[in-house]
Amino acid sequence: MSHETLAPSVARGAAADEKPTKNRTFGFHVKEEIEPRWLRAKQASAYVGISYDHLQKLREKGRGPQWRKVGGIVLYDVQDLDAYILSHPAKGGR
Incomplete structure (x- = not known):
């Protein structure tokens, strides 16, 4: 996976002074x-x-960004949200 597809904080790596915290669910350290x-x-x-x-309302009409339902929770992928916004033409400016 290239660094371009990773979130900025993941792509650049952790700073030396940042300390991991223990994840209570899985018991391992995460940033x-x-x-x-x-x-x-x-x-x-x-x-x-x-x-x-x-x-x-957009979701109900099938006109908004793509979404998924997992265990009754509606989830949106950040990449789908970006694609949805970019699918609308830019206006204004010079």
Whole structure:
């Protein structure tokens, strides 16, 4: 996997002074700066800058970004959110 496909914090590596924390679920150490790839609906709405209600309406109409439902939780892939925003033409500027 190339560094271009990784989140910036993962691609550049951890800083020397950052300390790992113990993950209570699995019992191994993880770095806190790892950015999640999958976002819940409220996180996704904040990520793209639209309201949660608007994102929900887009999802219901089948017009919003791709999403998945896992165990009753709606999840959005950050890459799908980026692709959705980039699919809309840029306007304004010079």
